[in-house]
Amino acid sequence: MNADVYDSLMCRHHNGRIWLVGGTQESATLARMIAQEQWPCTVSVTTEAATALYPSAPLLRVRVGKLDAIELAQFLQAESISVILDASHPYAVEVSKLAIAAACQYQIPYLRYERPRLDLISRADHPNFSDQGRENSQTYICLDSFDTLLRSEILTGQRVLLTVGYRTLLLFQPWQDKCTLFARILPSVPALEAALAAGFTPDRLIALRPPISLDLERSLWQQWQISLVVTKASGVAGGEDVKRIVASELGVPVVVIDRPAIEYPQQTSDVATAVQFCRQHLTPSKL
Template identity: 50%
Template sequence: MGTRYWGEFVDNRGSVLWVIGGTGEAVELAAALAVEQIPCLVTVTTAIAQHAYKKSSYLRVLVGGLNVASLGEFIQAQHIGAVLDVSHPFAVEISQGAIAATRALNLPYWRYERPAIKTSSNERVYYIEDLQAVLAPEVLLKQRTLLTLGYRWLHHFAPWQTQTTLFARILPSSVALEAALLAGFTPDRLIALRPPITAELERALWQQWGITQVITKASGAPGGEDIKCAIAEQLKISLYILNRPQLNYPVVCRSQKEALAVCRGWWRSHQGSWVKN
């Protein structure tokens, strides 16, 4: 894993809060924790993501994938005393691994759960539990389908590239672009944008490409789910929303205020130490 150090932890008693990044809320919470002078280790998967975090003596950012099978060793090596999981709602593997590791080590784990938006009453909005519901001729054939699922899901649509017209919006990263190209998407059917995306831009993109249906994830307002629902109704376009995976999180924080409160309480009781660079 590549690393970018903004501070140096010196306490080997488990004085570091591990913030599992991956969302805009992770950036906001990390900034707030730094103001509280709580030393945080933030993990992100791409080099681009690290630039969203402001430089602080109380933040250290590690870039790259983690071996889920050895998270216990990672936690001990990094002197982590508690975990705040602010990963994407669909990043199931890292969440499951962190839950298992903290249970084994008897450490606090808190999940910040992005608020879900109210279920749409639009008859053109369909909520699905898995992709098999849309990987079917009656859904995909004779359509111009926009996928905003993230690059990890695009390979499922590779067999359909010769049977229907597919477009994808991905994050502006080399990893996402490579995955999209491997899944058969040509450059003229790809656009790389990082959320948030305005309603005006979203609508213009759908109209520019002549989209007849959209397949997306239940990523909440920060992921533009509410905007997609509104535009689908305006343009009379079908919208398929993949529901979030249901995990049994030990503790769930429903707001950033609540997440900050539990972290603050842990830090005050723990009395870890920190030395600025």
């Protein structure tokens, strides 16, 4: 489907829809606001479980499953998409790149809604940190990638809690005999299968869906005698603020894998701005 075909399509369909790239709590909030405005919207998610996040509304529908470039072209046409609001997870790089490419190719207005990020307490320029840093309850170390972490010796001999998502657990399989690894995963069959395939035994896994309370987070670290935590820069929605508090209380260093660098055409962390973007670009007949 080329741009001319898409433009022709949109001329015939005056009730263009929003494509809300979903799967996050923020996308659920946006979906509720869009439903209140009674704008047509199709939310895309990758798992059936994620559909429970979204309200039941006459003009809101949810599509389950990953999209590749060919499927996306068909999806845009079938759904008469006229606006793209990307509220996917900060680490869901592929779907964001796909949405940006489609927006450019078919000249569809695109906005990235990025969950607000917390300022780092401290930043490490070197992949290792000193013994003094280990004892500093405020140590919060930012690394640019999992590769940087795994090429260092940070994990060696530690009791490590991984809160990084099940898709990355396989990267840590070579470290199973160099440190004691624990992981918190989502309560789903794919997550459990991925963790077991990465060499985690059942006694070193806990399946919980965020948000995690402060008391539960603290208790888990103490129960497993965690000496180091590895997480993502996922903001408040990902429980990063809770981890900081527990790290400060218990004196446990936290290694943060920074968000992937993507050049978004335009971006906001303000929900009202995202809603206004949809209002601005939807066809007048829906306003």
